[in-house]
Amino acid sequence: MTLYQLTLFSIRDKYDNLIEHVWELYEQLYFNTGNLTYITKISNNYKDLIFKLEKLNNVDKALDVTTVSKVLKDAIVKQKKTFDALLILQKKIDRDNRDNLIFKHINAFTDLETILLNNNNRNYIKILHRLNTNITIYPYERESTFQRIQDDIEILKSNSFAESYINITKELIDVELQIKNDMGKYLLSINSIDPILDKNFFQATNMQRNELEAIKDKIKNMMIKLFTILGTVILFIIFIVIKMRKSISKPATIILRTMEKMSSGDLTEKAEYNFDNEMGHICLNINSAIDTLKTLILNIKTSSEQSGIMGTIINDISTETSTAMTEISANLNMITTQMSNLVVEISNSNHSSNLISKKAEEFNNLVSDQSSALEESTAAIEEMIASIQNVSNIATEKGRIADSLTELTKVGGEKIESTSDLIKEVSILTSEILEVINVINEIASQTNLLAMNAAIEAAHAGDAGKGFSVVADEIRKLAESTGDNSTKINESLNIIVKKIEDALMVSNDSNKAFESVNIEVIDLTNSLHEIASFMTEMSTGSKEVLGAASALAEITGDIRDGAGTIRNETVEISDALTKMDSLVSEINSGIKEVSLAGEEIAGSTETLSVESSKNMDNAKNLNNEADKFRI
Template identity: 30%
Template sequence: MVIIDTNVTAVAHSDHIKLGKVYDDDYTIDGCTRGNIKTSRFWADVQNTWTYDIMYPIYKDGKLFGSLDVGIPESGILEIQNEIIRVQIIIGVLALFLATIFSWAITLLITKPLAEITKILRNISEEEGNLTHRLKVSRSDELGQVALYFNKTLDKIRNSVNAVAEATKGMKEVGGILSASVNTTVNSSEKIIANTGNMEEQILKQNDEIKKTTASINEVFGSIEKLKSNIDSQANAVEESVSAVTEMISNIRSISEILHKNTDTISSLGIETGSAREATAQATDMTKKISEASSGLMEASAVIQHISSQTNLLAMNAAIEAAHAGSAGKGFAVVSEEIRKLAEESGIQGKTISTVLKNLKKDIDKITNDFDTVQKQFYNIFNLAESVKGQEEVIMHTIFEQNTGGEQVLEAMSEINTITADVRNGAEKMLNETKSVSEDIAGLTATTDSIDQSIREMTDTLTEMASAVTALQEADDKNNANIETLINELLQFRI
């Protein structure tokens, strides 16, 4: 064992010779200067054995002082370990011996009372079933408590078996009474089911007759409803016819008034057409005169163009003469140039005027032709107006006759409408009465169906009840058999 400070110097050593020795190896430096716990195993040459080394840090006044280094030879540790193992083996053998003796004694104390309990239970389960045997209670420990409560349990079982035996006798008597009641209930249920079946057959027959009656009434109701629908259609048609005739008479009167107005209008149209025809004739004559005047203007335009052409020719000759005269003819050349320009402009204007006049003459000729056409159309319109006037008079006479006939038809339609209304009221009354009868029949059908449904439900209930009673009878038979079995089993016990 050695104490090494932080300077890795031995300040205490079990070998005084090594006191003050410096240990500068990494293992010692890490443990002494850093305070780390170090462990290692190394071969010690001096002791000639493997050694376990432990370095543990030492602190002084809260500061690291160094480490305590302890070396323990491996042989010493093995000797201590072997000694501990020897001691443990001896203790284990002694403990096993004592435990065996104690277990044997405890087993004898426990198995003897258990053997007596086993004997009694074997007698109850496999032999005569004697419930009067009891254990001797001579101890106050746990086994004594077991014996005491075992005896109390047997007493309780004996009392229960007695009670079950008495109850079984009562159950047997009740089972006999129940069997008789079940048989009576089965017979009554069969009779009720048979009577209910007959009642259901009668209800079904009545229901079929009611359904046939309902079908017949529905057919009658449908026929009456169809008849009423036809009467309604006829009444509507008559009302529509009355409305149509009334409207037709009103239209005839309106047409008559319109025809009167048309006659006056056509007369005015004839007068206006005659005036327009005369004005058109005057306009036609005037356009013819304008057309003739336009021809004279076109001749004047041709003369202007000819004068312009001659002037242009004179200007060209003057320009040639001025050129021959040289500088003395410059003034004359200027004048001739202006004359030439004027002649060209006059020629252009003359051509334009000629073109405009030609187009104007064409338009005037067209207007003249159109006026001729319009004049002919006005003549035709006048003739047509006269013809329409004559036809208007014929239509007026026809409309008057239609008005008279329409009033007669209107009177007849009014009478038909009155008769149709009476027939419709009668059909509606008959339909309501038939509908009331149908509703009564429907109510009777619903009642019959309800009765039939109730009988069916009652039959089903009775059938289920009969099944339940049959099942109850079977259960009663099984119960009686079980009671007999239970009595036989109870007879095996001695109480």
């Protein structure tokens, strides 16, 4: 496994943990808005990073036969340090502290709301709810809500109960701002990886190209050495065979068999002749040559594979370069068209400059007319200021009268309300009297019944009961009289109760009428105060308008002088536009030269692609030839 592969695995592992943490943070901060900007940008950077590291890994594989360059090692170290820094940074985004503050903020809001409700501070309650709403949407609309939050905090400071809530609110805003800054640093750190990778990839590509040339030179030198060694060995063997044919027939047979194997491409068999003499030394040298040849062929196969990989990379780069040059050529054509349009615009501007000079003269005449009109406007404004001041004084006086009327209607309403309460009490007492009369009626009825019974008993008693009969008759008359009187009283009381109820209804209607009058009087008072305030503002504004008119008169004089300057400057602008026309023509010529150079680069890129394809074919052929050897 190469060093880049280890780096890739390490980055993927760290990134999985990092992206999981960022998602958790995102769900808390941005879930309600649906804003995927942060996570999308992080994911795109991660994909681009992995793509570039995989390219560098391919380069590292291609160079693995020799060594991993110092440039690539330094790049890996830098990237690992960058990701470690990112992990440290994202851990600083303290979600727990924010969650605790939000919990404290909710409790403080509930406590303050309860206190304000108990004290009937409705205005503060309205401000508190508005402030809490702005705090809720602050993470998503920072620019538009920040000033509103500050204004509401200033208003709440006047309430002594709100100190704790205000402190927690400020602390929560500071934490939100810190989280925003940390997220900005976090994204800035991620974006800083791109130029590092681009630089490393460019350096690695250049190093790859240089080492490709070095490998080609090495293959060439190794082939020369190979054929030199083979020629030397063959000549030496022929010489030995001729010189010592009879005395060395056995070792010569071994050597010939070994050489036949070598000539057929079989390098698996060595010369087995282990004697300490010249032929033994020759066999050892042949075996050493076979080992060297094996190593050489292995290196040739490895180098041809590397050449194929590098050819593919170079071919891809050539294709990308060709595409880029095509886009550049199209952009140059578009620039040429725009420059032609610019020439037309310069001509139009020159014409417009002449028109401006004429209009400046006309403008100078208009300024003189405006100066006269300003003098008349100033006099009219002074008269308007005097009228506004008079209206303001009248509105202020009427406002004081309306305040007194408001107080009187308030007192009248309170008295009517007291009268209504008294009528209600009388109504209750009348009801109690009716109950007493009902009791009296019952008693009279019972008494009348007893008197009748007494009269009956007196009649039964005869003469002895006459006196008792008289008493019983008087009691009966008294009971009847009491019943009649209680009935009349009851009827009178019912009429009184009806009148009391009518009086109570009239009193309630009067109370409502007084309340309506009071509301209208308050509205009238507020309107008069607003009129007075508005007239004061109008007076101030009119004075400012008067000052502005004076300043405008001075500016008009400056404008008159400026019109003459404009007339002179337009002449210079016309000269400058003529020079610019010549300069644009020169730029057009330069663009055409750049376009031709781009076409030459595109042709060179195509040639490079063709040569790269040939190099890939040669590497493939070389690899096929090397495969013919048995190692």
